Amino acid sequence: MSVSSVFRSGLFDHKVAVVTGGGTGIGKAICSELLQLGCNVVIASRKVERLEAAAIELKKSIPESSSARVTPIPCNIRNEDEVKSLVQLVLKQYGRIDYLVNNGGGQFTSPAEHMSNKGWKAVIDTNLTGTFNCCKEVYTGWMKENGGVILNIIADMWKGFPGMAHTGAARAAVDNLTKTLAIEWASSGVRVNAIAPGTIFSRTAMENYKDIGPLIFQMSIPFSPAKRLGVPEEISPAVCFLLSPAASFISGATLRVDAGQSLYHATWQIPDHSAWPEAPEGENLNALKDLLKSKSKL
Numbered sequence: 001m002s003v004s005s006v007f008r009s010g011l012f013d014h015k016v017a018v019v020t021g022g023g024t025g026i027g028k029a030i031c032s033e034l035l036q037l038g039c040n041v042v043i044a045s046r047k048v049e050r051l052e053a054a055a056i057e058l059k060k061s062i063p064e065s066s067s068a069r070v071t072p073i074p075c076n077i078r079n080e081d082e083v084k085s086l087v088q089l090v091l092k093q094y095g096r097i098d099y100l101v102n103n104g105g106g107q108f109t110s111p112a113e114h115m116s117n118k119g120w121k122a123v124i125d126t127n128l129t130g131t132f133n134c135c136k137e138v139y140t141g142w143m144k145e146n147g148g149v150i151l152n153i154i155a156d157m158w159k160g161f162p163g164m165a166h167t168g169a170a171r172a173a174v175d176n177l178t179k180t181l182a183i184e185w186a187s188s189g190v191r192v193n194a195i196a197p198g199t200i201f202s203r204t205a206m207e208n209y210k211d212i213g214p215l216i217f218q219m220s221i222p223f224s225p226a227k228r229l230g231v232p233e234e235i236s237p238a239v240c241f242l243l244s245p246a247a248s249f250i251s252g253a254t255l256r257v258d259a260g261q262s263l264y265h266a267t268w269q270i271p272d273h274s275a276w277p278e279a280p281e282g283e284n285l286n287a288l289k290d291l292l293k294s295k296s297k298l
């Protein structure tokens, strides 16, 4: 199927997408684009007022000719019962769930040694267990019999995630979960993929880090090969592509949408130290010592 025939207004007419964290940042950009393509969108997250305000704003994305609707449903993805009731409510209201976008998530910054057990669990429960809860309920409630597409938003954790060990571990696990579910659920006609964004600026993402938020995002700029931050509107097109029939042969894949950030150097600074064990004695170490001596003379 050619791209030009797929990406037109009405591509997702009468389809239904559930987007967790759909009221802010990346999630909101995804919902805006899906609505423009005719998709009905359910936005689900914890903060009711913010969710309802976002739904009102998102309605403006709906073309006049479209019958698409946006519905806010409060849900904490960490809570299995709340996820079950989310899926039941969507099926009652819309009768189908074609797409699930697991975008809701996040973390706080902390060196691993200072992370409390509660903080660790909060991040693992949100990003890993929350994603699993949503996948499982949407699959058993609808996609097992009817097919569909699942898209998991993960992160740039390819070189570990110093300063955010909990989220690095959770997102790597979701990368693996994506592959497992792509195979287990293939026979139901369900495709499962992931997107790993680079550093993506939005006001809400920055505010999550309170006072250090502006610094975290500013300091990331030199670490991007693009020498700028991404914005949510640079993630949503990739999401729509992977949900669309243009990606009908893509499953179990993780697409890095990061301007090459994951291939470039990392922000974590390792201070100079002499804590590492000495290299083994021998001609190579001697040659290395000679090299360092001659370097120090320069």
Ligand SMILES: CCC/C=C/C(=O)SCCNC(=O)CCNC(=O)[C@H](O)C(C)(C)COP(=O)([O-])OP(=O)([O-])OC[C@H]1O[C@@H](n2cnc3c(N)ncnc32)[C@H](O)[C@@H]1OP(=O)([O-])[O-]
Binding pocket: 105, 106, 107, 108, 109, 110, 116, 118, 119, 120, 122, 123, 126, 155, 198, 199, 200, 204, 205, 206, 208, 216, 217, 220
């Ligand atoms: C930078 C570039 C990359 C950007 C990537 C992005 O994702 S940007 C998008 C970013 N967007 C998001 O991240 C949005 C969503 N993120 C969130 O809602 C939170 O980050 C959450 C996932 C930790 C859940 O939090 P919650 O309050 O619902 O959870 P809770 O009440 O169940 O347990 C909380 C426990 O966690 C701990 N703890 C929490 N904060 C801190 C901290 N600052 N300091 C230290 N510790 C902290 C603490 O132990 C606390 O327990 P306590 O000591 O209070 O008894």
Ligand SMILES: NC(=O)C1=CN([C@@H]2O[C@H](COP(=O)(O)OP(=O)(O)OC[C@H]3O[C@@H](n4cnc5c(N)ncnc54)[C@H](OP(=O)(O)O)[C@@H]3O)[C@@H](O)[C@H]2O)C=CC1
Binding pocket: 020, 021, 022, 023, 024, 025, 026, 027, 044, 045, 046, 047, 048, 050, 051, 075, 076, 077, 078, 103, 104, 105, 106, 107, 126, 130, 153, 154, 155, 156, 196, 197, 198, 199, 200, 201, 202, 204, 205, 208
């Ligand atoms: N911005 C970036 O640089 C990057 C972001 N990401 C990931 O992309 C996703 C979107 O982040 P972004 O838009 O940038 O930041 P935001 O902080 O704007 O979005 C996070 C969203 O997740 C929702 N959320 C958090 N916890 C839960 C929960 N327990 N149940 C339901 N919803 C929840 C929040 O809504 P509410 O508070 O109402 O629950 C919010 O809408 C997140 O998973 C994030 O970690 C990954 C890599 C980089």
